[in-house]
Amino acid sequence: MASHFSGVLKLTDLDDFITPSQACVKPVKVEKKQGRSVAKIQIEDDGSYFQVDQDGQRQKLEKAKITLNDCLACSGCITSAESVLITQQSHEELYRVLRQNKQVSSSEQKVVVVSVSPQSRASLAAHYGLSSSEVARRLTSFLKNLGVHHVFDTGFSRSFSLLESQREFLERFRRKEVDKKALPMLASACPGWICYAEKTHGEFILPYISTTRSPQQMMGSLVKGYFASQKGVSPQQIYHVTVMPCYDKKLEASRPDFYLSKYETREVDCVITSGDTYQIDSYELLGHAGSGSGGYLHHIYKHAAKQLFGVEVDELTYKTIKNKDFQEVTLEKDGQVLLRFAAVYGFRNIQNLVQKLKRGKSQYHFVEVMACPSGSLNGGGQLKPSSDQTNKELLQQVEELYHGERTSVPEQDSRVAELYQSWLESVGKEIARPLLHTQYHAVEKNTNGLSIKW
Amino acid sequence: MKGALELLQRVSAHPDARCWCVAWSPSGTLLASCGGDCAIKIWGKEGDSWECKCVMADGHQRTVRTVAWSPCGKYLASASFDATTCIWKKTNDDFESLTVLEGHENEVKCVTWAPSGNLLATCSRDKSVWIWEVDEEDEYECVSVVNSHTQDVKHVVWHPTQELLASAGYDNKVCIYKEVDDDWECRATLEGHESTVWSLAFDPEGQRLASCSDDRTVKIWKKSTLGDGESDSSDESWKCVCTLSGFHGRTIYDVAWCRLTGALATACGDDGVRVFKEEDPTVDPEQPVFFMSAHLPKAHGQDVNCVSWNPKEAGLLATCSDNGEFAIWKYNSDS
Numbered sequence: 001m002a003s004h005f006s007g008v009l010k011l012t013d014l015d016d017f018i019t020p021s022q023a024c025v026k027p028v029k030v031e032k033k034q035g036r037s038v039a040k041i042q043i044e045d046d047g048s049y050f051q052v053d054q055d056g057q058r059q060k061l062e063k064a065k066i067t068l069n070d071c072l073a074c075s076g077c078i079t080s081a082e083s084v085l086i087t088q089q090s091h092e093e094l095y096r097v098l099r100q101n102k103q104v105s106s107s108e109q110k111v112v113v114v115s116v117s118p119q120s121r122a123s124l125a126a127h128y129g130l131s132s133s134e135v136a137r138r139l140t141s142f143l144k145n146l147g148v149h150h151v152f153d154t155g156f157s158r159s160f161s162l163l164e165s166q167r168e169f170l171e172r173f174r175r176k177e178v179d180k181k182a183l184p185m186l187a188s189a190c191p192g193w194i195c196y197a198e199k200t201h202g203e204f205i206l207p208y209i210s211t212t213r214s215p216q217q218m219m220g221s222l223v224k225g226y227f228a229s230q231k232g233v234s235p236q237q238i239y240h241v242t243v244m245p246c247y248d249k250k251l252e253a254s255r256p257d258f259y260l261s262k263y264e265t266r267e268v269d270c271v272i273t274s275g276d277t278y279q280i281d282s283y284e285l286l287g288h289a290g291s292g293s294g295g296y297l298h299h300i301y302k303h304a305a306k307q308l309f310g311v312e313v314d315e316l317t318y319k320t321i322k323n324k325d326f327q328e329v330t331l332e333k334d335g336q337v338l339l340r341f342a343a344v345y346g347f348r349n350i351q352n353l354v355q356k357l358k359r360g361k362s363q364y365h366f367v368e369v370m371a372c373p374s375g376s377l378n379g380g381g382q383l384k385p386s387s388d389q390t391n392k393e394l395l396q397q398v399e400e401l402y403h404g405e406r407t408s409v410p411e412q413d414s415r416v417a418e419l420y421q422s423w424l425e426s427v428g429k430e431i432a433r434p435l436l437h438t439q440y441h442a443v444e445k446n447t448n449g450l451s452i453k454w
Numbered sequence: 455m456k457g458a459l460e461l462l463q464r465v466s467a468h469p470d471a472r473c474w475c476v477a478w479s480p481s482g483t484l485l486a487s488c489g490g491d492c493a494i495k496i497w498g499k500e501g502d503s504w505e506c507k508c509v510m511a512d513g514h515q516r517t518v519r520t521v522a523w524s525p526c527g528k529y530l531a532s533a534s535f536d537a538t539t540c541i542w543k544k545t546n547d548d549f550e551s552l553t554v555l556e557g558h559e560n561e562v563k564c565v566t567w568a569p570s571g572n573l574l575a576t577c578s579r580d581k582s583v584w585i586w587e588v589d590e591e592d593e594y595e596c597v598s599v600v601n602s603h604t605q606d607v608k609h610v611v612w613h614p615t616q617e618l619l620a621s622a623g624y625d626n627k628v629c630i631y632k633e634v635d636d637d638w639e640c641r642a643t644l645e646g647h648e649s650t651v652w653s654l655a656f657d658p659e660g661q662r663l664a665s666c667s668d669d670r671t672v673k674i675w676k677k678s679t680l681g682d683g684e685s686d687s688s689d690e691s692w693k694c695v696c697t698l699s700g701f702h703g704r705t706i707y708d709v710a711w712c713r714l715t716g717a718l719a720t721a722c723g724d725d726g727v728r729v730f731k732e733e734d735p736t737v738d739p740e741q742p743v744f745f746m747s748a749h750l751p752k753a754h755g756q757d758v759n760c761v762s763w764n765p766k767e768a769g770l771l772a773t774c775s776d777n778g779e780f781a782i783w784k785y786n787s788d789s
Contacts, residue, residue, distance in 0.1 A: 322595070323636035348637075351557050351596040373637075 091276045097239050098147040110239040111231065114143050115152040115219045118287060119245040120274035122402035123382040126394060132287075132405050139277070150227075154242065155287060157219035158294055159410040160420070161189065164212045164436045165296055166303040166410075169366060173308060181207035184357070184364040187296045189214040191252035192371030193350065194440065201354055202442030208357070211437040215294060216242050216249055217258055220267025221435040224260060226423040236265035244271050245379030246372065257438050273381025287405030290316075291343060292377035292398075297329065297368040299410065301341050304365075305331050309338050318343070325349050325373050341366045346373035377402055457729060457747035459771070462782040463504055467495055473774035475520045475760045480527040482766030487780050488518035494532050494542075496549065504782060510549055513540045520564045525571045533565035539576050541594065555586060555594055568612040568619075573597070575619050577607035583621050583631070585638050602629045602640035609653045614660045614713075618690075622651035628665050628675070630690045642690035644675055646697075655711040655718075662742075663692065666706035666720060672698040672730070674742060696742050701728060701749075704757075712763040717785065718744065719771060721758035726751045727773050729785055748785060755779075 042050045042058075051059045094112075101109045116139060118132070125135040140151040165187075172182040188194060188210040197205045213221065219242065224235040242249065252258070253268035260267060290298025298316060305311040311331060318327040325345035331338045342364050344353045350369060356362045372378050377398050385394035410416060424432040467473050471490030478485055485497040485504065492515065496508040516535035523530055530542040530549060539555040539562050559580035566575050574586040574594070581604065585597045605624035612619055619631040619638070628644035628651055649668035656663050663675045674696040704723030711718050718730040729748040737743075754775035764770035769787075774780035 322597075348596045348599045351599070355556065355595075 090270075091272045093270050094239075094241050094272065095146075101147055109237075111150070111233055111237055112148045112239045112241070113150045113152065113223050113227070114148050114241045114243065115154045115157070115216070115223070116243040117154045117215070117245060117376075118158075118402060118405065119292060119376045119379065119382070119398075120243045120277070122292075122377060122398045123245060123274040124277065125401040126397040127383040127386075132401050148241075152219065152223070154215045154219050155405075156416070157222055158215035158288060159408065159413055159416045160222070160436065161212055161215045161218045161294070162288065162296065162299040162410045163416070163420075164218075165210055166300050168210055168212050169300045169304055170307055173304065173365065183366075184208060184362055185210050185300075185366045187294075187366075187368045187370075188212060188438075189294050189296065190248070190370045190372075190376070192246070192248040193369045195248070195251060196347075196350070196371065197354075198440055199443040202444075204358065205354060206440045206442060209440055211439065213436055213438050214252065216244065216252060216268060216271075217438065218436065220253070220258060222419075222423075224263075224265065224267050225435055226419065235260055235263040235267075238265075239269050240267065241270045241272060242268050243274065243277055244381060245274055245376050246381045247273060248371065248380075249273075255438075274379075275381055275383050287403070287407045288410070289407045291368065291375055292402050293345075293368065293370045293375035297341050297343050297366065300366055301329060301331070301339065303411070304339060309333065311338075322349065322352075326352075339366075340364050341368075343368045343370075345370040345375050347371065457731070457785060457787045459727060459729065459748050459750045459753070460784045460786070462784055464779055464781045465497070465504055466778060467497075467506075467774070467780050468493065468778040471778050472517075472759065472776045473778050473780055474517065476762050476772040476774045476780045477521050477523055478762055478764050478772065479523050480525060480765060482764045482770075485772055485780070485782075486521045486523065486530060487774060488521045488532060489774075489778060490517045491778075492516060492518060492534075494518055494521055494530070494549075507547055508549055510542065510551075513542070513551055514538065516561075519562065520566075522565050522567055524567045525569055529567075531565045531567065531574060533562040533576055535561040537562060537578070539565050539574075543592075552592060553594055557584060557596060557599075558582070563607060564609045566610050566612055568617065569614060570617070573612075573617070575610040575612065575621075577610045577621055577623075579606040581605060581607060581623075583607055583610055583619070583629075585619070585631075598633075598638035600629075600631060600638050600640060602631075602643070603627065608650065611654045611656065614656050614658065616660060618660075620654050620656070620663060622654050622665060624650045626651060626667070628654065628663070630692065632690065642692055644692050644694070646673055646694050647671070650705075652706065653708045655709045657711050658713045658716060662695075664709050664711055664718060666709040668705040670699065670702045670704065670706060672702075672706060672709055672718070672720060674698075674744070676740070695740055696744060698730065698744055701730075701746055702726075707758065708760045710761045710763050712768070713765060714763070714768040715787070717747070717763070717787070719761045719763065719785075721761040721773055723757045724751075725754050725756060725758060725775075727753040727758055727761060727771075727783070729771075731787065747787060750783075753781065753783075 040052045042052050044050060048060060097110055098112060121132045121135050125132045143151050169185050172185050176182045186208045197209060220240060223240050224238055228235050228238055250271040253266060253271045258267045288295040301316060302313045305313045316329050318329055321328055326349045327343045329341045340363050344350060344367050353367060370376060374395060378395055385391055467487045468489035468491045473487055473489040476485055476487045483498060486494060488494045494510040494513065495506050497504045498507045513532060514534040514536050518532050518534045520533040521530060528544050532540045537558045537560050541552045542549040543552045558578040561579045562576050563579065564577050572588050575583060577583045581601060583600045586594050587597045588594050603623040603625050607621050607623040609622045610619060617633060621629045626647045626649055629640045630642040631638050632641045647667040647669050651665050651667045654663060654665050661677060664672055666672045673694050675692045676695045678691045678693055702722050702724065706720050706722050708721035709718065716732060720728045727750045728746055730744045731747040733743040733745060735742060753773060754777060756776035758773050758775050760774050762772045769785045771783040771785055772780055
């Protein structure tokens with residue numbers, strides 16, 4: 001069984017055998033009772049388990065459940081079966097909600113919102129031989145016919161993410177002399193990278209990671225916050241679905257940090273992958289310049305060059321360092337290096353980046369870190385190549401379609417500025433911060449000899 | 455042609471612990487040993503006996519499973535259950551820790567240097583094989599992480615002349631890796647063993663690969679040539695041309711192919727050490743025949759974990775065991 005999670009998450013002890021759950025972050029609580037008696041376990045035809053005591057007393061046993069909420073892709077997982085990890089998230093869930101909407105009264109109905117990522121659009125476009133905008137058009141139409149009320153493009157929320165990242169970088173750059181962990185700032189849009197960082201490098205690496213929310217979670221904020229109040233509905237009345245290029249985004253959506261406890265609802269209720277959507281449709285689209293993984297390096301670099309050094313950058317010149325997934329961009333003036341940025345994709349390159357950082361040998365100011373080689377366009381949830389196409393050929397096609405979209409400059413987008421003003425500035429900095437930023441938590445490792453397999 | 459193994463010396467190298475590995479330096483004058491006591495010891499000959507020259511006891515927090523010398527003899531790599539691989543630099547008679555390679559999730563089982571001297575491979579219980587590169591400034595960086603095995607990877611070994619890597623594991627498979635574009639990939643999977651493959655050894659020319667297993671057999675694999683030779687260099691095709699079965703009583707933990715004589719030695723869980731020789735190879739290269747030339751049933755008091763041929767002195771063999779000792783033997787092909 002090949003796991004669809006990014007390669008970074010695969011490097012764990014996941015297997016299909018139950019080992020003592022020492023390393024599980026959220027072990028299931030076991031109710032222990034006193035007594036020396038031995039009990040037998042009987043399995044019924046329907047698969048339920050009954051404990052039979054010595055005196056014949058039967059007691060139904062609770063099924064241990066691990067939901068996506070509990071699992072942070074830690075290395076002590078009870079079972080790696082995908083069905084356990086993603087039970088709550090699939091296109092079936094979306095259909096279930098839509099079906100239910102048709103059966104209940106209007107006051108009980110959910111407002112269904114679907115946010116589609118540009119990467120998913122590009123993947124679908126390549127698969128069906130359409131342009132990205134055609135895909136968007138058809139997808140919107142299809143979803144609306146199913147009963148979806150609103151279809152958005154996460155390119156829009158990405159503008160917010162890019163703007164906020166730019167601001168965060170400048171702020172960190174300005175305090176780099178007093179705060180040794182301000183730089184390099186490491187991108188945070190990739191949940192595969194975040195899960196790995198929290199689990200493997202913990203407290204050491206977290207201060208470097210940008211706290212700016214990813215486009216998905218920025219959209220979560222927007223939809224369940226601003227949009228909800230505009231529509232006069234409460235956040236839990238909205239069912240928010242996102243369409244993403246990878247499965248790791250499902251883990252991101254289920255982080256406790258993105259759960260609104262006041263309303264008992266998640267900011268993103270369900271994530272489905274590009275591969276999960278079979279038909280397509282569209283709506284107004286927003287592309288951004290830069291990489292197929294959001295363009296963070298591109299936007300932050302240009303903004304920083306202008307704001308910090310008054311340099312207008314037109315085209316970025318990327319230099320390949322070790323391999324195509326490790327690229328550098330430097331800003332030099334009069335022989336001095338002013339800014340040194342890098343794009344680091346894939347596990348092997350992340351390894352080297354983190355090791356260099358640990359040894360204090362990292363020269364970078366910002367690094368766009370992505371778990372998947374070739375970035376988000378090559379995510380695990382994207383559509384696979386047809387029989388007469390290689391992975392490489394498909395990826396190239398997807399990249400072309402992705403970059404074929406009309407691009408916008410976030411700082412110049414009036415709609416974004418308007419929304420920023422009316423929503424975030426109106427609520428004030430205190431409330432705006434958690435809407436735009438998040439936190440990270442180191443996962444404690446528990447090495448125990450019992451789980452060793454020779 | 456009956457051969458014999460003569461004991462030259464027995465050394466209690468790692469008392470109260472397993473001795474997991476012994477490795478000869480490229481010059482053949484030093485022997486490195488490592489074990490369950492978390493230590494690495496370097497042995498040199500003084501007169502007629504092997505004496506301990508150096509002890510590296512603080513490099514690792516857990517068992518040291520494998521030690522390997524760089525082709526130039528100036529560096530030693532040690533792979534440990536503490537999930538790290540340590541690189542030591544030899545300065546006169548001492549070894550100092552140069553750097554520690556981190557990254558594996560759990561126990562590192564094996565480390566090996568490429569003949570070029572600037573590539574290193576490690577493998578682990580985390581099922582992955584890592585390829586590292588060292589530059590002129592002695593900086594080590596990860597080049598690739600390959601996940602072709604579905605279980606614990608026990609052994610990695612480089613081809614003697616080409617940039618080709620082989621690995622073996624608990625999933626009963628042998629994988630062959632090559633660099634394609636800028637990344638390392640598994641280009642062939644050799645299946646046939648019925649249980650864990652513990653170790654691998656290429657023959658002196660690099661035409662054949664020997665594998666030994668928990669299924670008590672040694673298999674010889676040969677690279678198949680497509681008519682005029684390797685026309686499509688990307689794909690690797692190896693097939694099993696010989697299986698040595700019925701010779702070993704238990705799991706075979708290690709196999710070593712002598713660069714000087716072509717003799718094949720095995721280390722077995724039945725405490726025995728055996729040497730195999732090839733019968734006239736010109737008869738049919740596609741169906742080689744090996745015969746057991748020497749067998750020492752109780753070479754050690756417990757499982758023999760490792761066997762290593764001296765690279766300079768023909769017939770000189772080192773073995774080590776679960777009882778913490780290593781032994782030096784002289785193999786004579788006809789006695």
